[in-house]
Amino acid sequence: MSSVFIVDDSRTMRKMLAGALKEAGIEVIGNAGNGIEALEQLKTIKPDLITLDITMPEMDGLDALRFIKKDNPDQKVLMVSAAGQKEKVLEALKLGALDFIQKPFEPEEVIKTIQKALA
Structure with a gap:
């Protein structure tokens, strides 16, 4: 699984x-x-995939992505973005994110995107 x-x-x-x-x-x-x-949690868990919101307090998704990819270049990451964040999504893709999910989303579409990333 x-x-x-x-x-x-x-x-x-x-x-x-x-x-x-x-x-x-x-x-x-x-x-x-x-x-x-x-x-902090990624020090003890090894997920097959991370979904990472772009806009968050304390440390945003782009900064977190940089650290994640530095520690584990092969880690699969999908970004989650609100509408109007095209520049940040493009930056995330350049940093190594596989794809992105746009909020608000339909669960079926998210599952398809995640299954594709896990394949």
Whole structure:
């Protein structure tokens, strides 16, 4: 079973995404509310994929992505962005993110994107 780690400052978004993943048979092995929490947890867990929100307090997704890729260049990461963040999405893709999910999203589309990234 594939494992996903969810990083988003919105508790509601984390719950919604975790529920959709669980229904699709994908294990959620943890979640964090910002980049600092994520990096701390990633010292002890090794997810197959990380979903990483771009806009978060304390440490945003782009800075977290830089640290994640520095420590583990092969880590699969999908960015989560709000509409109007095209420049940041492009920067994330240049930094090594596989793809992105745009909020608000339909659970079916998110599952397809995540399954594609895990393949």
